[in-house]
Amino acid sequence: MTQTMIPLAGALTPEGHRLTQRVYYEDTDFSGVVYHARYLHFLERGRTDFLRCLGVEQADMTVEGEKAAFVVRHMDIDFLASARMDDILTILTRTETAAGARMVLRQTILRENVRLMEASVTIAIINAAGRPRRLPTDLQQKMLGM
Amino acid sequence: MTQTMIPLAGALTPEGHRLTQRVYYEDTDFSGVVYHARYLHFLERGRTDFLRCLGVEQADMTVEGEKAAFVVRHMDIDFLASARMDDILTILTRTETAAGARMVLRQTILRENVRLMEASVTIAIINAAGRPRRLPTDLQQKMLGM
Amino acid sequence: MTQTMIPLAGALTPEGHRLTQRVYYEDTDFSGVVYHARYLHFLERGRTDFLRCLGVEQADMTVEGEKAAFVVRHMDIDFLASARMDDILTILTRTETAAGARMVLRQTILRENVRLMEASVTIAIINAAGRPRRLPTDLQQKMLGM
Amino acid sequence: MTQTMIPLAGALTPEGHRLTQRVYYEDTDFSGVVYHARYLHFLERGRTDFLRCLGVEQADMTVEGEKAAFVVRHMDIDFLASARMDDILTILTRTETAAGARMVLRQTILRENVRLMEASVTIAIINAAGRPRRLPTDLQQKMLGM
Numbered sequence: 001m002t003q004t005m006i007p008l009a010g011a012l013t014p015e016g017h018r019l020t021q022r023v024y025y026e027d028t029d030f031s032g033v034v035y036h037a038r039y040l041h042f043l044e045r046g047r048t049d050f051l052r053c054l055g056v057e058q059a060d061m062t063v064e065g066e067k068a069a070f071v072v073r074h075m076d077i078d079f080l081a082s083a084r085m086d087d088i089l090t091i092l093t094r095t096e097t098a099a100g101a102r103m104v105l106r107q108t109i110l111r112e113n114v115r116l117m118e119a120s121v122t123i124a125i126i127n128a129a130g131r132p133r134r135l136p137t138d139l140q141q142k143m144l145g146m
Numbered sequence: 147m148t149q150t151m152i153p154l155a156g157a158l159t160p161e162g163h164r165l166t167q168r169v170y171y172e173d174t175d176f177s178g179v180v181y182h183a184r185y186l187h188f189l190e191r192g193r194t195d196f197l198r199c200l201g202v203e204q205a206d207m208t209v210e211g212e213k214a215a216f217v218v219r220h221m222d223i224d225f226l227a228s229a230r231m232d233d234i235l236t237i238l239t240r241t242e243t244a245a246g247a248r249m250v251l252r253q254t255i256l257r258e259n260v261r262l263m264e265a266s267v268t269i270a271i272i273n274a275a276g277r278p279r280r281l282p283t284d285l286q287q288k289m290l291g292m
Numbered sequence: 293m294t295q296t297m298i299p300l301a302g303a304l305t306p307e308g309h310r311l312t313q314r315v316y317y318e319d320t321d322f323s324g325v326v327y328h329a330r331y332l333h334f335l336e337r338g339r340t341d342f343l344r345c346l347g348v349e350q351a352d353m354t355v356e357g358e359k360a361a362f363v364v365r366h367m368d369i370d371f372l373a374s375a376r377m378d379d380i381l382t383i384l385t386r387t388e389t390a391a392g393a394r395m396v397l398r399q400t401i402l403r404e405n406v407r408l409m410e411a412s413v414t415i416a417i418i419n420a421a422g423r424p425r426r427l428p429t430d431l432q433q434k435m436l437g438m
Numbered sequence: 439m440t441q442t443m444i445p446l447a448g449a450l451t452p453e454g455h456r457l458t459q460r461v462y463y464e465d466t467d468f469s470g471v472v473y474h475a476r477y478l479h480f481l482e483r484g485r486t487d488f489l490r491c492l493g494v495e496q497a498d499m500t501v502e503g504e505k506a507a508f509v510v511r512h513m514d515i516d517f518l519a520s521a522r523m524d525d526i527l528t529i530l531t532r533t534e535t536a537a538g539a540r541m542v543l544r545q546t547i548l549r550e551n552v553r554l555m556e557a558s559v560t561i562a563i564i565n566a567a568g569r570p571r572r573l574p575t576d577l578q579q580k581m582l583g584m
Contacts, residue, residue, distance in 0.1 A: 003445040008460060008526070011441065022446060024486055025496075026327060026479045030205070030320035030377050036218045037186035037318065041464045044183065048462055052524075058463075059176070059523040071228075072182045077221045085322050085497040086490075088446070149303065153295040154314060154380070168300060170340055171350075172333045172475065174468035176523050181464060187318045194316055198378075204317075205377040231351040231468050232344075234300070322497070328510045329482065332475035351468070364474045367515045374509075 004088075010049040016094030016106075016146055017050035023087040033082035039117050040075075043107050046091035047121070050105075054142045063125060063133045073102070074122035081116045083109075089116070095143040101125055101132035103143060150234075156195040162240030162252075162292055163196035169233040179228035185263050186221075189253050192237035193267070196251075200288045209271060209279045219248070220268035227262045229255070235262070241289040247271055247278035249289060296380075302341040308386030308398075308438055309342035315379040325374035331409050332367075335399050338383035339413070342397075346434045355417060355425045365394070366414035373408045375401075381408070387435040393417055393424035395435060442526075448487040454532030454544075454584055455488035461525040471520035477555050478513075481545050484529035485559070488543075492580045501563060501571045511540070512560035519554045521547075527554070533581040539563055539570035541581060 010019030021042055029035040048058060051070075061068050083089060089109055096104040102124050109117040125133045135143075156165030167188055175181040194204060197216075207214050229235060235255055242250040248270050255263040271279045281289075302311030313334055321327040340350060343362075353360050375381060381401055388396040394416050401409040417425045427435075448457030459480055467473040486496060489508075499506050521527060527547055534542040540562050547555040563571045573581075 003447065003449065005443045006446050007441040008444050008458065009441065020446065022483075022487075024479070024483050025321050025323075026329065026482065028322035029317050030322070030324050031215055031217075031317075032322050035318060037183050037190065040183035040186065041462070044464065045460075045462050049460075057524055069177055071177075072225050074225065075221065075223045077223075079218050079220065082217075086495055149299040149301065151297045152300050154298050154312065155295065157295065166300065168337075168341075170333070170337050171467050171469075172336065172473060175463050176466035176468070176470050177463075178468050183464065187316070190318065191314075191316050195314075203378055232349055323507055323509075329475050329478035332478065336475065361469055363469075363520075364517055366517065367513065369513045369515075371510050371512065 009052050010046070010091075012053050012146060016092045017046065017053055019046045019049050019091040019093075021045060021089050021091060023083050023085055023089060025085065027083075028085050033084055036079060039077075039079070039083075039109060042089060042091050042109055043117075043119055043121065046093045046107055047105060047123075050093040050146070054139065054146075056139065063127070063136055066127045066133070068125050068127050068133050070123050071126055072121060073124050076120040078118045079116075080118065081111075081114055083111055083116055087111050095146050096120070098135055098140045098143045101134055103135060155198045156192070156237075158199050158292060162238045163192065163199055165192045165195050165237040165239075167191060167235050167237060169229050169231055169235060171231065173229075174231050179230055182225060185223075185225070185229075185255060188235060188237050188255055189263075189265055189267065192239045192253055193251060193269075196239040196292070200285065200292075202285065209273070209282055212273050212279070214271050214273050214279050216269050217272055218267060219270050222266045224264045225262075226264065227257075227260055229257055229262055233257050241292050242266070244281055244286045244289045247280055249281060301344045302338070302383075304345050304438060308384045309338065309345055311338045311341050311383045311385075313337060313381050313383060315375050315377055315381060317377065319375075320377050325376055328371060331369075331371070331375075331401060334381060334383050334401055335409075335411055335413065338385045338399055339397060339415075342385040342438070346431065346438075348431065355419070355428055358419045358425070360417050360419050360425050362415050363418055364413060365416050368412045370410045371408075372410065373403075373406055375403055375408055379403050387438050388412070390427055390432045390435045393426055395427060447490045448484070448529075450491050450584060454530045455484065455491055457484045457487050457529040457531075459483060459527050459529060461521050461523055461527060463523065465521075466523050471522055474517060477515075477517070477521075477547060480527060480529050480547055481555075481557055481559065484531045484545055485543060485561075488531040488584070492577065492584075494577065501565070501574055504565045504571070506563050506565050506571050508561050509564055510559060511562050514558045516556045517554075518556065519549075519552055521549055521554055525549050533584050534558070536573055536578045536581045539572055541573060
């Protein structure tokens with residue numbers, strides 16, 4: 001068997017951040033295909049590794065010296081086609097807008113060249129008290145560069 | 147301890163189908179609140195029990211004698227506030243439109259009177275081959291009655 | 293449709309704590325039955341509500357004024373038969389031993405009178421630093437009473 | 439950032455099959471560490487990719503021309519230490535016994551050189567009707583070779 005090698009945290013490419021993930025048993029339901037909410041897990045892995053490739057580890061993130069976190073505020077999702085057990089998925093993540101305390105990411109899940117899902121995800125940055133915090137300028141620049 | 151009694155499959159009410167669910171360990175993440183994708187599980191439990199209260203068991207559903215299934219085509223979701231471990235959630239499900247092979251449900255997750263999530267969910271009916279099938283008239287009537 | 297009413301947090305009975313839960317889409321996999329790891333979610337809901345019925349809310353638990361938590365140290369699990377979509381499950385939880393910083397619970401999952409799973413679960417109490425803490429005497433007495 | 443490259447399906451090594459996986463948000467709970475049942479997902483990914491490296495795709499598996507599936511019959515699990523968000527885990531899978539319709543796998547989850555979990559997993563092969571089927575001799579030989 002030839003081994004497919006992948007970068008563990010995905011890679012920054014001209015189309016956006018690109019992450020490869022496998023569909024396992026846990027992702028499917030009795031209808032035979034991937035359970036609809038599981039695609040959100042793949043999207044979240046994509047966003048986490050996109051940020052990781054930009055130098056952000058979410059478990060230790062700070063903004064102006066304060067502990068901070070990203071939270072999802074809005075999602076608009078088109079379910080276009082289904083993935084199945086053993087499929088190899090590509091999760092593409094690109095920045096649409098990033099300004100103030102909010103950013104919008106555009107995410108696509110593909111199996112080879114077939115688009116399975118398109119999602120627009122609005123993210124906010126908040127501090128430990130839940131107050132919105134401005135996206136740091138250097139991170140904003142890096143994100144808009146993608 | 148006084149026991150809160152709930153109907154296992156929820157109940158049809160003038161505001162729509164109403165299901166009570168508890169937040170457990172499995173629903174939370176290290177940020178301390180419920181993981182965003184888990185709300186879609188609560189929504190799906192609400193839709194399943196809404197259909198169950200209308201007489202539809204999804205595992206055995208047929209349309210014109212053919213095996214059929216509901217699939218999610220589109221979701222538009224506002225994440226308004228967070229749920230936490232041990233919270234008791236109410237999932238409200240109402241029909242917005244139901245015509246042809248498509249229906250749109252409006253779903254709300256509440257903790258007491260606080261809205262945590264608003265979602266608009268577009269559902270299609272398909273047969274085993276993945277072809278769209280028309281919503282049976284009697285089910286359409288029942289759904290629109292809610 | 294006649295509504296089955298259930299106590300949200302289950303109930304203490306002579307056989308142990310008894311919790312009723314429904315199998316939803318999310319619990320199944322493409323083999324058509326419940327995904328094996330999901331039974332551990334049902335077991336954990338049972339333990340959480342067992343403790344809740346004994347007056348313990350895990351999110352706020354303290355031992356001798358210190359924040360404390362239960363952690364699973366060992367599980368021995370027999371998978372006897374499979375659950376399917378729409379099944380109604382009973383999770384039974386009883387104390388086998390409770391002494392020092394450790395307790396062993398015996399848990400059974402049933403569909404009507406059919407046993408689907410038997411599990412022996414060893415739990416420890418730890419403080420925020422991960423150090424073992426003794427089970428408070430009053431909780432130990434309550435647990436052994438079950 | 440230097441990219442860590444990994445084989446997507448893991449690799450067969452003298453210690454057994456070796457799979458690298460990342461801990462994401464979805465795997466953690468509000469206690470701050472990985473939710474105990476999620477380790478079973480990592481174990482199952484390990485078993486699936488172990489079989490894949492031996493040439494078995496579970497979604498299409500047949501035994502003597504009949505559709506067949508692996509099912510978990512027993513698990514004995516020691517939870518030794520906790521994983522956290524962003525951790526990189528190694529899942530090791532080796533065959534302990536494989537005879538008749540049953541095999542026992544020994545699985546370990548490590549973070550660098552720290553053992554987080556040890557599990558002994560008994561697996562059976564069944565046909566579509568749930569009847570036990572003998573492990574094909576060539577697969578048995580391959581498994582015992584690991």
